[in-house]
Amino acid sequence: MSKLRDLLTQSKDVVYTAEFPVIDGGGMEQVKKNVDRLSPWFVAVNATDNTAAHAHASNVSVAIAMKQHGLEPIMQIVCRDKNRLAVQADMAGANLHGIENIALLTGDDVTAGDEPETRRVFDLDGPQAINVASILNAGTYLSGRKLSPAPNFFICSVENPFAPPHDYRIERALKKHRAGAQMIQLQIGYHPDRLEKFCAGVAATVPDLAIIPSVVLIKSAKPLGFMNDKVPGISVPQEVIDRVAQSADQAEAAYQLALEQAKHALSLPGVRGLHITDFRHDDTLERLMYDLGRTPNQYK
Amino acid sequence: MPKLLNLLLAVEHGMKKPVWDCTMCGQCVLHSTGMTCPMTCPKTLRNGPCGGVREDGHCEVKPEMRCVWVKAYDRKVSLPLPTVWKEHYNDLRPPVDMQLKGTSSWVNLITKRDQQTPAGWAKRKEETGAH
Numbered sequence A: 001m002s003k004l005r006d007l008l009t010q011s012k013d014v015v016y017t018a019e020f021p022v023i024d025g026g027g028m029e030q031v032k033k034n035v036d037r038l039s040p041w042f043v044a045v046n047a048t049d050n051t052a053a054h055a056h057a058s059n060v061s062v063a064i065a066m067k068q069h070g071l072e073p074i075m076q077i078v079c080r081d082k083n084r085l086a087v088q089a090d091m092a093g094a095n096l097h098g099i100e101n102i103a104l105l106t107g108d109d110v111t112a113g114d115e116p117e118t119r120r121v122f123d124l125d126g127p128q129a130i131n132v133a134s135i136l137n138a139g140t141y142l143s144g145r146k147l148s149p150a151p152n153f154f155i156c157s158v159e160n161p162f163a164p165p166h167d168y169r170i171e172r173a174l175k176k177h178r179a180g181a182q183m184i185q186l187q188i189g190y191h192p193d194r195l196e197k198f199c200a201g202v203a204a205t206v207p208d209l210a211i212i213p214s215v216v217l218i219k220s221a222k223p224l225g226f227m228n229d230k231v232p233g234i235s236v237p238q239e240v241i242d243r244v245a246q247s248a249d250q251a252e253a254a255y256q257l258a259l260e261q262a263k264h265a266l267s268l269p270g271v272r273g274l275h276i277t278d279f280r281h282d283d284t285l286e287r288l289m290y291d292l293g294r295t296p297n298q299y300k
Numbered sequence B: 001m002p003k004l005l006n007l008l009l010a011v012e013h014g015m016k017k018p019v020w021d022c023t024m025c026g027q028c029v030l031h032s033t034g035m036t037c038p039m040t041c042p043k044t045l046r047n048g049p050c051g052g053v054r055e056d057g058h059c060e061v062k063p064e065m066r067c068v069w070v071k072a073y074d075r076k077v078s079l080p081l082p083t084v085w086k087e088h089y090n091d092l093r094p095p096v097d098m099q100l101k102g103t104s105s106w107v108n109l110i111t112k113r114d115q116q117t118p119a120g121w122a123k124r125k126e127e128t129g130a131h
């Protein structure tokens, strides 16, 4: 049973999601620590799939571990490293373990990672992978071969309304919705005008597609400059970098920026919650949640 | 017949390679993508741009190249292409059939081989209407 789906389809509650830290060390102890930190605030948390093109403990294994520790996973499947057989195997494996929330992503390129010499796969693209999840939900693999019991996936996806061609991002979100996506998390972005246009355009056509914009917690202006220079698809306007860089207390200015972004995003049509990316790893996460009117364990 | 097929293959490649950098995927979608070949996208995406398009409209993977889908969208908006082609722009295009690589898309179009999709895909398309 997916609590995420229930909240989105049967309530008006605001949904908060986050990213589960990658697991390279610390074993199950580390999994438990992460769960303890995240579960008071989030209804479901993304189990990533070789995020940023680095190898880590696998999406399926982390999703299972999270579930065992009582935190609902949103299991990502990325098209970069897996052909259509492997993508479907991940889905069938999730189904076997009762994992219902899955997120299908095209994925960033292998050049973003620490093994750029690897082969890029992209046998499917994001919208095709979403459609494949819908096909599995109907009780067969892509080939038509039976899969029983049929999964009951709550299908999620990701879109980047901040990257060109901006107008086309709305059409692409609608295409993902036609393929079967019911929730769409947005990439990190610092152009409120683009976000407004995207949400208005999507909500006007498919009001039931839950839009979940991202908010990032950082400590200073440095990561803003880094994202702008080094991460394709993210642009941070100079005024935004200056606003934090020229402040006497950068950590505070960065926090106020995030809080402002969060409140603005929540006011937009179609937005049903927020995805919090925490690069600070201090008590700011709690502060943000309290400032947004949340208290711990509201989803329990 | 094989001779004719080979001739068609040679003519198609001879025409499409210089203009679109054709890789002979055998299932041509140029008409529905603003006459821009999605197989020249380093991720071979057939359903629109990835999230990594740079602020200047260039490619995440090859910063010196304009994103194929930025180009395609510009052309779809600005070129006087037939309306039916533009209507197909937002179609959910099926996964590439790797068995058709190196064959002539012209022949596959005539024989409708390029419209064959796996049974599960075809069934969903039938049930949900045109994508």
Ligand code: SF4
Binding pocket: B040, B041, B042, B043, B044, B045, B048, B049, B050, B051, B052, B053, B054, B058, B059, B060, B061, B062, B066, B067, B068, B069, B070
């Ligand atoms: S930026 Fe455009 S051309 Fe480059 S990989 Fe992404 S979709 Fe393909």
